[in-house]
Amino acid sequence: MLPKTKAHIGLLFTNxxxxxxxxxxKYFTSNGYAAPYGLNMIRIGVSVILFWVxxxxxxxKMKFERKDxxxxxxxxxxxxxxxxxxxxxxLSYTYSIHVSLLLLITPILxxxxxxxILKERLTILKILGLFAGISGASxxxxxxxxxxxxxxxxxxxxxxxxxxxxxxxxxILVKPLMFKYSPIDVMRWVFTLGFLMIIPLGYKExxxxxxxxxxxxDYFLLFIIVVPxxxxxxxxxxxxxxxxxxxxxxxxxxxxxxxAVLFAMLFLKEELTVNKVIAAILIFTGVYLANYKKKG
Numbered sequence: 001m002l003p004k005t006k007a008h009i010g011l012l013f014t015n016x017x018x019x020x021x022x023x024x025x026k027y028f029t030s031n032g033y034a035a036p037y038g039l040n041m042i043r044i045g046v047s048v049i050l051f052w053v054x055x056x057x058x059x060x061k062m063k064f065e066r067k068d069x070x071x072x073x074x075x076x077x078x079x080x081x082x083x084x085x086x087x088x089x090x091l092s093y094t095y096s097i098h099v100s101l102l103l104l105i106t107p108i109l110x111x112x113x114x115x116x117i118l119k120e121r122l123t124i125l126k127i128l129g130l131f132a133g134i135s136g137a138s139x140x141x142x143x144x145x146x147x148x149x150x151x152x153x154x155x156x157x158x159x160x161x162x163x164x165x166x167x168x169x170x171x172i173l174v175k176p177l178m179f180k181y182s183p184i185d186v187m188r189w190v191f192t193l194g195f196l197m198i199i200p201l202g203y204k205e206x207x208x209x210x211x212x213x214x215x216x217x218d219y220f221l222l223f224i225i226v227v228p229x230x231x232x233x234x235x236x237x238x239x240x241x242x243x244x245x246x247x248x249x250x251x252x253x254x255x256x257x258x259x260a261v262l263f264a265m266l267f268l269k270e271e272l273t274v275n276k277v278i279a280a281i282l283i284f285t286g287v288y289l290a291n292y293k294k295k296g
Contacts, residue, residue: 007243010236011252013228017236019259021229022096023267024221029092030268033213036088037198038205039225044080044195046226047234051188062185071173072189078170080194085201086163094156095270100260101136102160104253104283108133109168125289133286137161139279183238254284 028034034042055061064072091099108130137157177186214222240252257280264270 003243007240011240014233014236015252015256016259017228017233019256021225022099022260023263024225025091026096026268034209035205036092037202038209040084040088041202041206043226043230047231048191048195050231051191055188062181073193075170075174075190076193076197078166079190081197083163083166086159090156090159093152096264097261097270098157099160100257101280101283103164104287105133105137106164106167108286109164113168129286129289132282136279136282139275187234
C-alpha cells in the first residue's frame with residue numbers, strides 16, 4: 001500500500017475515532033459513571049504512558065533546547081490544561097452534536113488569530129467566513145433546549161467555544177516546535193506536562209469513579225476513548241499531516257460531525273433539528289471561505 005493511501009486511511013480513521021470519542025465520553029458523563037475531569041485524567045494519563053513506551057522503542061533520541069521549555073509549557077497549558085478540561089466539561093453539559101459542529105470553528109479562529117499575531121493579510125472572503133461561522137455558532141447555541149443528554153446547553157456550548165480558542169493558540173504555539181522536533185516527541189512532552197497540570201483539578205473526580213458499576217461494555221468504551229480515540233487518533237493525524245500536508249489533513253475534519261451526528265442519533269437519541277442543519281451549513285461555509293485560496 002502506498003504511503004499516501006495509508007495517510008488518507010489514517011486521517012479517515014482519525015476523525016472516525018474523534019467522533020466515537022464524543023459519544024463514548026458523553027455516555028460516561030451522562031450516566032454518572034465518571035465525571036469529566038476524572039475521565040480526562042484516565043484519557044491523558046494512559047496516553048502519556050503509551051507515548052513514553054513508543055519513545056523507548058525509538059532508535060534516535062532527540063535532545064531539547066532549554067529555550068524551548070517555556071513554549072512546551074504554554075503548549076501543554078493551552079492544549080490540555082485549558083482546552084481539554086473545557087472540552088470535557090462542556091461536552092458533559094451540552095449535546096455531542098453541538099460539540100462536533102462548534103469544534104469546526106477552530107480553523108476559522110486559527111485563520112484570524114494568525115492574521116493578528118503573524119500579520120497575515122485578511123481578505124473579504126475570510127471576513128465573510130468569520131461572519132458565517134459566528135452566525136452558525138450563534139444559531140446553534142440558541143437552538144438548544146435543556147432535555148435529553150444536555151442539562152445546561154448554553155454553558156456547555158460556551159465552554160466548547162472557549163476550548164476552541166485555547167486550541168487555536170496551541171496550534172500557533174506548537175508550529176515552531178514541529179519544525180524543530182519530531183511530532184511524536186512534541187506530543188510526548190505536551191501530554192506529559194499537560195497531565196501534571198490537570199492533576200489538581202482531576203484527582204478528586206478520578207477517585208470518585210464508580211468502577212464497580214462498570215460492565216464489560218463500559219470497559220470496552222473506556223478503551224475506545226483512551227487508545228483509538230486519543231492516542232491513535234493523534235498519531236494517525238500527525239502521520240497524515242507529514243505525508244499529505246496540514247491543508248489536506250484539515251479537510252478531513254468535515255467528516256467528524258457527520259460521524260458524530262449519526263452516532264448521537266443512534267446511541268444517545270439526540271435530534272437533528274432544522275436549526276442544527278442550518279447552523280451546520282453556515283459553519284461549513286465559514287470554514288470553507290476562511291481557508292479558501294485561489295489557484296494559480
